[in-house]
Amino acid sequence: MAKAWHLMRRPNGMPVAEDFALKDYAMAEMGDGMVRVANRWLSVDPYMRGRMNDAKSYIPAFAIDAPMEGGAVGEVIESRDANFAPGDMVLHMLGWRDEAVAPAAELNKLPAMPGAEPQAFLGNLGVTGGTAYFGLLDAAQAKQGDIVFVSAAAGAVGSAVVQIAKAKGMTVIGSAGGADKCEFVRSLGADEVIDYKAGSVLKQLSAVAPKGIDVYFDNVGGDHLDAALALARQNARFAMCGMIENYNAGAPNSLRYLMLIVAMRIRLQGFIYLDYLDQLGDFHREAGALMATGQLKSRETILEGLDKTPEAFLGLFTGANTGKMLVRI
Amino acid sequence: MAKAWHLMRRPNGMPVAEDFALKDYAMAEMGDGMVRVANRWLSVDPYMRGRMNDAKSYIPAFAIDAPMEGGAVGEVIESRDANFAPGDMVLHMLGWRDEAVAPAAELNKLPAMPGAEPQAFLGNLGVTGGTAYFGLLDAAQAKQGDIVFVSAAAGAVGSAVVQIAKAKGMTVIGSAGGADKCEFVRSLGADEVIDYKAGSVLKQLSAVAPKGIDVYFDNVGGDHLDAALALARQNARFAMCGMIENYNAGAPNSLRYLMLIVAMRIRLQGFIYLDYLDQLGDFHREAGALMATGQLKSRETILEGLDKTPEAFLGLFTGANTGKMLVRI
Numbered sequence: 223m224a225k226a227w228h229l230m231r232r233p234n235g236m237p238v239a240e241d242f243a244l245k246d247y248a249m250a251e252m253g254d255g256m257v258r259v260a261n262r263w264l265s266v267d268p269y270m271r272g273r274m275n276d277a278k279s280y281i282p283a284f285a286i287d288a289p290m291e292g293g294a295v296g297e298v299i300e301s302r303d304a305n306f307a308p309g310d311m312v313l314h315m316l317g318w319r320d321e322a323v324a325p326a327a328e329l330n331k332l333p334a335m336p337g338a339e340p341q342a343f344l345g346n347l348g349v350t351g352g353t354a355y356f357g358l359l360d361a362a363q364a365k366q367g368d369i370v371f372v373s374a375a376a377g378a379v380g381s382a383v384v385q386i387a388k389a390k391g392m393t394v395i396g397s398a399g400g401a402d403k404c405e406f407v408r409s410l411g412a413d414e415v416i417d418y419k420a421g422s423v424l425k426q427l428s429a430v431a432p433k434g435i436d437v438y439f440d441n442v443g444g445d446h447l448d449a450a451l452a453l454a455r456q457n458a459r460f461a462m463c464g465m466i467e468n469y470n471a472g473a474p475n476s477l478r479y480l481m482l483i484v485a486m487r488i489r490l491q492g493f494i495y496l497d498y499l500d501q502l503g504d505f506h507r508e509a510g511a512l513m514a515t516g517q518l519k520s521r522e523t524i525l526e527g528l529d530k531t532p533e534a535f536l537g538l539f540t541g542a543n544t545g546k547m548l549v550r551i
Numbered sequence: 552m553a554k555a556w557h558l559m560r561r562p563n564g565m566p567v568a569e570d571f572a573l574k575d576y577a578m579a580e581m582g583d584g585m586v587r588v589a590n591r592w593l594s595v596d597p598y599m600r601g602r603m604n605d606a607k608s609y610i611p612a613f614a615i616d617a618p619m620e621g622g623a624v625g626e627v628i629e630s631r632d633a634n635f636a637p638g639d640m641v642l643h644m645l646g647w648r649d650e651a652v653a654p655a656a657e658l659n660k661l662p663a664m665p666g667a668e669p670q671a672f673l674g675n676l677g678v679t680g681g682t683a684y685f686g687l688l689d690a691a692q693a694k695q696g697d698i699v700f701v702s703a704a705a706g707a708v709g710s711a712v713v714q715i716a717k718a719k720g721m722t723v724i725g726s727a728g729g730a731d732k733c734e735f736v737r738s739l740g741a742d743e744v745i746d747y748k749a750g751s752v753l754k755q756l757s758a759v760a761p762k763g764i765d766v767y768f769d770n771v772g773g774d775h776l777d778a779a780l781a782l783a784r785q786n787a788r789f790a791m792c793g794m795i796e797n798y799n800a801g802a803p804n805s806l807r808y809l810m811l812i813v814a815m816r817i818r819l820q821g822f823i824y825l826d827y828l829d830q831l832g833d834f835h836r837e838a839g840a841l842m843a844t845g846q847l848k849s850r851e852t853i854l855e856g857l858d859k860t861p862e863a864f865l866g867l868f869t870g871a872n873t874g875k876m877l878v879r880i
Contacts, residue, residue, distance in 0.1 A: 269848075271812070279814045280785075314659075443809065462812045478803040480772065483791045483821035485601070485608045490819040492812035 224249050226289035226319035227531050233274050236539060241274070242532040243314050247289050249323040252501035257312075258300035261372050264317045264528070264549040265293035265344040266535040267378075268466050280494055288321050292317030293349060295332070300501045306331070313343050318526050320551055327471040335510050345546035346382055347509055353463060353495045354382035357439060359390075361493035362461035364437045371427065371450055374441035375412065376403035378546035379463060380405035381521060382408045383439045386509075389517040392437075395430055397423065397446060401539050406521065406544050434458075442466050442473050454488045462492040466539065521545030553578050555618035555648035556860050562603050565868060570603070571861040576618050583661060583689040586641075586655050587629035593646045593857070593878040594622035594673040595864040596707075597795050609823055621646030622678060624661070624669045635660070642672050648878055649857050664839050674875040675711055675849050676838055682824045683711035683794060684834050688719075690822035691790035693766045695720035700756065700779055703770035704741065705732035707875035708792060710850060712768045713739045715838075718846040721766075724759055726752065726775060728870050735850065735873050753778040763787075771795050772804050780808035783817045791821040795868065850874030 223246040233241045234519065252258060270292060284290055294317035298310040303326035306312070309332045312329040316322035332343050337359060356518045357379075370387045374380040375396025387394045388411040395414040396407040404415045414430035427435075427449045436458055438450035443465030450460065465475070482488065498505070512518035523543040525534045531549050538547055555576040558561040562570045581587060598623060599866055602613045613619055623646035627639040632655035635641070641658040645651035674680060682729070686708075687693045699716045703709040704725025716723045717740040722741040733744045743759035746753065756764075756778045765787055767779035774793030779789065794804070811817065841847035852872040854863045860878050867876055 448803075464813055465810050474777075474805045474807040476803045476805050477809075479805075480804045481794045483819060484793055484823060485821070487821045487823065487826065488819075489821070490812060490817075492814070492816045492818070494813060496815065497816065 223247075224319060224321040225528060227528075228287050229274060229284045229290055230287055232276055232286070233271075235273065237271065237532075237536060239532055239536070242290075243287075244529060247319065249321065252300065252302060252323055255303050255326050256323055257298055257303055257306045257329055258321065258323045259296035259312060259314065259316070259329065259414075260299050260321050261294045261296040261317065261319065261551050262311075263295040263341040263344055264534075264551065265349070266462055266531065266538060266547050266549065267292065267349065268538050270535065271539075280496065289316075290318035291315050293344050294318075294322075295343055296322070298329075301326075308337070311340050313348070318531055333506060335506070338510065339512065341522065341546075341548055341550075342520060344548060345378060345522065346513065346518055347506060349495050350378035350546055351382045351509050352498065352502065352505050353379050353517070354386055354439075355498075355509060356495065356498040357461035357463050357493055358383055358386055358437070360498070361463075361491040362437045362439065362459040364390070364392060364459070364461075367393075368436040369393045369395070369431060369433065369455075370437040370439065371395045371397070371431065371435045371453070372439040372441070373397045373446040374466065375407045375415070375420075376544050377441065379440055380441055381407070381410055381545050382518065384412050385518045387511065388412070389512050395427070397414070397427075401404070403541075403544055410519070418446070424452055427453055437461070439463060440465070447475065448477045448479050449479065449486065451482050454482060454486050456486050457484060458488045460488065461491045462490050493539070523547050525549050527551065552576075552877055553650040554857060556857075557616050558603060558613045558619055559616055561605055561615070562600075566600065566603065566861075566865060568861055568865070571619075572616075573858060576648065578650065581631060581652055584632050584655050585652055586627055586632055586635045586658055587650065587652045588625035588641060588643065588645070588658065589628050589650050590623045590625040590646065590648065590880050591640075592624040592670040592673055593860055593863075593880065594678070595860065595867060595876050595878065596621065596678065597793055597867050599864065600868075608633065609825065618645075618722070620644050622673050623647075623651075624672055625651070627658075630655075640669050642677070647860055660843060662835060664835070666843065667839065670875075670877055670879075671842075671849060673877060674707060674851065675842065675847055677696050677825050678834060679875055680838050680847075681827065681831065681834050682708050682813035683715055683756045683768075684838060685824065685827040685830070686790035686792050686822055687712055687715055687766070689827070690792075690820040691766045691768060691788040693719070693721060693788070693790075696722075697765040698722045698724070698760060699766040699768065699782075700724045700760065700764045701768040701770070701878065702726045702747075702775040703795065704739075705735045705873050706743070706770060707872070709768070709770055710736070710739055710874050711847065713741050714847045715841065717741070717792035721724065723755070724764070726756075732870070740846070742876070747775070753781055756782055766790070768792060769794070776804065777806045777808050780806065780811050780817065783811060783815050785815050787815060787817045788818065789819045791819055852876050854878050856880065
């Protein structure tokens with residue numbers, strides 16, 4: 223029988239393994255227009271923490287004791303729809319489970335892209351790469367010559383930001399935690415890297431950005447955001463992508479330098495990937511071209527087996543991943 | 552001899568009377584192209600607090616033990632420039648003093664505007680009115696039908712925001728401190744008014760803005776900003792004009808709801824009046840028309856005499872003013 227991870231209760235602060243349970247579940251019936259998919263890759267992403275709260279957001283909260291959802295790539299094993307045939311690889315949202323039956327309309331065949339592995343559509347060609355692309359180029363209006371600071375630069379989104387920014391002729395400063403991750407960010411082409419575990423973000427950023435910054439890509443909030451405000455040049459633009467430091471803590475952001483938003487005419491722009499679905503064609507074209515030239519590489523942290531899904535998710539908040547965190551089934 | 556207020560030391564936190572001294576000062580020589588002006592009206596504005604710090608900003612810090620500067624309206628009493636004659640009323644930056652000699656290029660003759668009193672060019676037709684106008688319509692891109700929240704709504708900038716927003720067909724919620732100021736804000740046409748001294752800003756704003764807000768005009772930071780974040784609707788725009796709560800305190804902004812900037816795609820845009828000098832014509836035309844129809848009224852708190860200038864300035868931070876704070880000489 224198919225198995226799925228259920229959210230058993232709403233986490234209070236940092237989630238723990240006991241918040242989740244792996245259960246047999248009843249898939250939808252295989253009627254006309256339905257497709258059965260065996261999942262091969264499951265995505266875990268920081269935004270999923272938000273869906274565990276019972277709060278209004280851009281995407282509904284997870285129901286309690288029901289199969290969870292998330293990005294997944296699977297293989298069609300049975301189809302009652304003319305557009306899908308066994309063997310097709312598809313992208314869909316019925317993750318956190320090994321198998322699913324879904325209406326054809328909820329599945330997207332992976333676009334033909336030579337050299338792209340299927341799981342890339344959960345990473346550099348998917349939500350994480352798209353978040354980097356649209357956040358950097360649209361929300362922050364970053365352009366050639368800008369000095370760009372990106373936090374969580376060794377993560378899935380951050381590592382794509384570093385590479386896209388370098389490919390577009392920007393100067394890039396990345397922040398990551400620990401020597402290994404910093405070395406990884408440097409290997410992506412970042413001009414400067416700071417290790418936030420090694421000391422004050424503000425002091426380190428001041429040292430490597432003596433002229434200040436034009437763009438900040440925020441994945442974490444907190445001290446990184448405050449340092450970026452302190453170093454912002456006139457008309458700096460911040461792409462506000464997420465605040466992983468705050469997803470679990472519930473603590474307020476304490477910002478000593480927010481007042482500079484006025485004097486320096488800084489813009490903070492929140493954005494989410496879902497608003498750019500009509501521009502996915504442009505993104506796939508450009509990201510595909512960068513992948514073909516080796517300018518946009520993927521690094522993955524892979525856990526094996528459906529039973530590891532909560533562990534993979536929880537690892538996002540403890541820095542267990544370098545690059546994109548995935549579960550392979 | 553001419554007298555001017557000098558800043559004697561850099562205030563630590565909230566300025567006090569002892570930070571200032573009224574001194575005889577030597578005016579510039581009356582050479583060719585120079586004009587002598589007797590000041591009639593002096594402006595005091597919250598932004599001046601920033602110039603008292605020794606910090607990089609969009610405008611240089613005040614020098615210690617030298618005449619201070621600020622917006623002023625005066626009457627020409629002697630001129631060695633063909634463009635100015637005794638009796639002309641001029642706008643200039645040599646405030647905080649009773650008389651000044653300045654190069655003609657630093658003086659602006661008050662535009663002819665029927666019905667406008669000279670001091671209006673320090674208020675609704677000057678920096679405060681322009682800050683309201685450009686902040687609301689450009690930085691926040693506010694438009695007809697928007698629900699607009701404005702803090703310090705009984706202040707010089709805030710009261711102009713309320714009136715311009717109402718004239719443009721917006722729904723307006725103002726915040727002010729105390730029953731008298733709230734009544735004043737209501738008299739300007741605000742649809743709802745909250746008294747921040749009477750209880751939680753967040754609770755009160757939630758009650759009067761059940762549908763949330765589209766625009767926030769921030770004059771204070773702190774709890775008001777946090778409440779605005781909590782109530783922001785999708786794609787809300789915040790005009791970040793100043794944070795009077797933080798000018799003196801040096802305390803960080805503690806924001807519990809900043810994370811919503813992502814989910815609600817909120818934009819915070821810092822701005823300053825000086826960036827819009829090329830659009831002053833549009834502003835004067837529109838503000839003048841609103842004044843002529845009575846849609847943009849001025850309320851002034853006036854202290855009499857040069858010796859009251861520091862008291863007027865300090866009163867900005869204790870809520871002593873309703874509307875524009877001025878010194879009349």
